[in-house]
Amino acid sequence: VNVPYFSGNAADHFSEAAIFWFGKVSPSENYADVRFAYDQTKLWVYVAVFDRNLWYNPSQSNPSTLTDWDAITLLISLNGNTGSFPDASSYRFIGAMSWTGDYSESRYQAAYRGNGSGWNLASVNFKTRPGYRSPFNDNNTNGRGWAMTFEIPFSSLGLSGRPSDGVLWGVGVQMHDRDSQAGPPQPVKSWPDFMQRDNPSTWAQLRFGLPAYGAQPGNPAGTTLIREDPAKGIAVPDAGVGGTIDNLCPGDENFIWNQWGNLNFGSGTGVNLQNQSDVADWPCFSKYYITFPLTPIPSGKTILSAKLILHQWGGSNGYPPPVASLIQAFTVKEDWAEGSITWNNAPPPLENVSQAWVDVYFMPTNGWPGAARSWDVTYAAIRAYESGQPLRLALYEADSNYHSGKHFTTSETGSWNLEGRPTLEIKWSN
Incomplete structure (x- = not known):
């Protein structure tokens, strides 16, 4: 850590x-x-x-x-x-x-x-x-x-x-x-x-201290964008776990203790990221897991930078009003399955490798695909690429405030919103 x-x-x-x-x-x-x-x-x-x-x-x-x-x-x-x-x-x-x-x-x-x-x-x-x-x-x-x-x-x-x-x-x-x-x-x-x-x-x-993980020196020879695209044979599995969009803040005591942590939302088109200091509200807490294949990057290249891009389209609201959240990105060692991952069986984080402030955002005042938010995951991408592994990430936050949830688009959004799908932008040199 x-x-x-x-x-x-x-x-x-x-x-x-x-x-x-x-x-x-x-x-x-x-x-x-x-x-x-x-x-x-x-x-x-x-x-x-x-x-x-x-x-x-x-x-x-x-x-x-x-x-x-x-x-x-x-x-x-x-x-x-x-x-x-x-x-x-x-x-x-x-x-x-x-x-x-x-x-x-x-x-x-x-x-x-x-x-x-x-x-x-x-x-x-x-x-x-x-x-x-x-x-x-x-x-x-x-x-x-x-x-x-x-x-x-x-x-x-x-x-x-x-x-x-x-x-x-x-x-x-x-x-x-x-x-x-x-x-x-x-x-x-x-x-x-x-x-x-x-x-x-x-x-x-x-x-x-937080290490200075960031872009590497060098002149880019190319850029590769990786996102879910069945037409190109690219799958980017992702899923929210816990109090995500389809499971947000349930109050039934039997449900939260017996079912909440065991539900899968891998088919959801949106995901919530949320935490807060009031532990009583844990049914609202939510994490996000995503795995990018790195095979679209030509072999034998040197990664200079890697950026995770998510599109935010909404968030929690209420009084006191929501504020910006510092969302952290983590590497994950183990594989997981989009159709079965849950809060309780999701693999643990390996290392916190990036963080970014995400402001409050509501779609009605803007429009699709929403606000692009990015995390520098260069360090994690380099290690994954050099070891021949996919880039496995998890996102979570350490928020304190009520109504801290931030809503993002997942890989399951329709082809009409291709730009809004989670994207990994890789710049590489020869």
């Missing part, structure tokens, strides 16, 4: 934080959006959890039982994702849900430090802040979810200031879930999904 730096308080840049996700939506399973940002003094991590039943321990006293209840574990290694055991550069922070004030009471959080073979409870200064949009300790009423914020001062990790741009840490997140007072806890979910808590080499990489 490439994490943005902010000169002010990182928490004030919620909608600009890097975002990743893991888990599933079901009556007994949880899903989480994880946001990362940092400033001059601290690493800021915000985890929003979709959870039907929230349980915490009112009499919590033993740190070893924190993860028996709803809680988040944040793992950090200052030496990167290396080593088979946690050493002194490895930290494990736990924030458990509680009905407390602005910040958690000390009994609802704990810090551990690696000792070369395992973990020791450690006195490390950090803060956690719980948030919730559900009743506590009551399964008679369905909830929607909760959130946990971590603020990790760099000074608490023995650093004199923020890490330099490009520094790599190891990072992992575990989501702990309890759905009744009697228990037992549900199985732990991890990001990355193959991650082992006590083996830093299985963790993900956290990179400080």
